[in-house]
Amino acid sequence: MSDKRKIKIHVEDLTLIFGKRKQEALKLLQQGVSKDEILKKTKCTVGVNKANLEIKEREIFVIMGLSGSGKSTLIRCLNRLNEPTAGKVYFDNHDITRETNKELLETRRTKMSMVFQKFGLLPHHTILENAAFGLEIRGEEKAKREARAIQALETVGLRGYEAQYPSELSGGMQQRVGLARALANDPEVLLMDEAFSALDPLIKSDMQDELLQIQNKLHKTIVFITHDLDEAIKIGDRIAIMKDGVVEQIGTAEEILNNPASEYVEAFVEKVDRKTIITAESLMFKKFTFAEISKEGPKSIIRKMRTGSLDVLPIVDSNKKFLGYVWLKDVLKLEKEKETSVSKVLKDEVPSVYTTYTVEDMLPLITGIKYPLAVVDEESGKLLGIVSQTSLIIEATRFEKADIIELKEKANEI
Numbered sequence: 001m002s003d004k005r006k007i008k009i010h011v012e013d014l015t016l017i018f019g020k021r022k023q024e025a026l027k028l029l030q031q032g033v034s035k036d037e038i039l040k041k042t043k044c045t046v047g048v049n050k051a052n053l054e055i056k057e058r059e060i061f062v063i064m065g066l067s068g069s070g071k072s073t074l075i076r077c078l079n080r081l082n083e084p085t086a087g088k089v090y091f092d093n094h095d096i097t098r099e100t101n102k103e104l105l106e107t108r109r110t111k112m113s114m115v116f117q118k119f120g121l122l123p124h125h126t127i128l129e130n131a132a133f134g135l136e137i138r139g140e141e142k143a144k145r146e147a148r149a150i151q152a153l154e155t156v157g158l159r160g161y162e163a164q165y166p167s168e169l170s171g172g173m174q175q176r177v178g179l180a181r182a183l184a185n186d187p188e189v190l191l192m193d194e195a196f197s198a199l200d201p202l203i204k205s206d207m208q209d210e211l212l213q214i215q216n217k218l219h220k221t222i223v224f225i226t227h228d229l230d231e232a233i234k235i236g237d238r239i240a241i242m243k244d245g246v247v248e249q250i251g252t253a254e255e256i257l258n259n260p261a262s263e264y265v266e267a268f269v270e271k272v273d274r275k276t277i278i279t280a281e282s283l284m285f286k287k288f289t290f291a292e293i294s295k296e297g298p299k300s301i302i303r304k305m306r307t308g309s310l311d312v313l314p315i316v317d318s319n320k321k322f323l324g325y326v327w328l329k330d331v332l333k334l335e336k337e338k339e340t341s342v343s344k345v346l347k348d349e350v351p352s353v354y355t356t357y358t359v360e361d362m363l364p365l366i367t368g369i370k371y372p373l374a375v376v377d378e379e380s381g382k383l384l385g386i387v388s389q390t391s392l393i394i395e396a397t398r399f400e401k402a403d404i405i406e407l408k409e410k411a412n413e414i
Helices: 022-030 035-042 071-078 101-110 127-131 133-138 142-155 171-184 201-218 229-235 253-258 263-269 298-307 328-336 359-366 389-397 401-413
Strands: 007-018 045-056 060-064 086-091 112-115 189-193 221-226 238-243 246-251 312-316 322-327 373-376 383-387
Touching: 007 022, 007 071, 007 221, 022 035, 022 045, 035 045, 045 060, 045 071, 045 221, 045 246, 060 071, 060 229, 071 189, 071 221, 101 133, 112 171, 127 133, 127 142, 127 171, 133 142, 133 171, 142 171, 142 201, 171 201, 201 229, 221 229, 238 253, 238 263, 246 253, 246 263, 253 263, 298 312, 298 328, 312 383, 322 328, 359 373, 359 389, 383 389
Parallel strands: 060 221, 060 238, 112 189, 189 221
Antiparallel strands: 007 045, 007 086, 238 246, 312 322, 373 383
């Protein structure tokens, strides 16, 4: 199913160079000279190197990489806190790199809000005043901005703390205030630069959960910067991995794990627990043999099973809704008894899964069974594919197929 959400932010050949000889460095970069060589020749640092990406409306788009990869530099180009050396940034098809200072200020005040790693709260202002600060700067009247700030504080779980001061709150709660301040402006896009990285692990996990809950309610477009791969996988709809200012790969966590675009990306993700990410949609066979119960009797089904060397076959109705499985030994008995339907031997109390089920979700379902898992459409129950037990075991153990076959043979000997 194609994603029809519109593109909210489009970054085209975005380049940012730090130093006094930017244009000279830019020419060298365009000629293919390396980042290190440019630094030697011009004393200029390439922060972002011809980045191209599209961020969809209402998605959490994560930009990640190690320290110095250019991720924070890139996000600051999206609202021109960093002025790009070359390239374009389009917001709703409008090029904000060509905006005047007055236009840019309006964009920042009304369309984009930013949450930083350091909370940036005003220590002598109450939590309510901090949450309303952006609206105050924007010139909103007091009653209106306080009402919006209270609503934002309620969204982040801080209702009742309006009269407190930042020093009276924990680090996690202070970051919630920073998030409330950003949300109070009701921005179309939320930019979050390492927003949770300064928090303790447990608080960090809580804030990630909080962000996902907020997103389920508000459906903002969120650009989130992190160096933590686990965090990127947990919250990101899609992930861009950066190295030395270059966007190495963009995709879902599953796409990146299954098809890393470079050795760097492969090394970056090699320690990820794939069981929690790889889904039935990725593992399922889309071309498989099945039978329609209203059209095919025992003889036809036996022929199909023998042609495919199968001892079990999925059965569907006329709308291709999954009904269950039949086994060859049972169908052979029906054929001898001159039966015309396999409904008597249809086993319908069998597990099925949706495309979003992960390997971790599916593994418990194969305990004690000797047939594949049917993958069905969540709404219609239509059979979409099947996941073999061998595929699941390979994913769960990371063994090669030959090793699995050997294990199965040994198991059969016992």
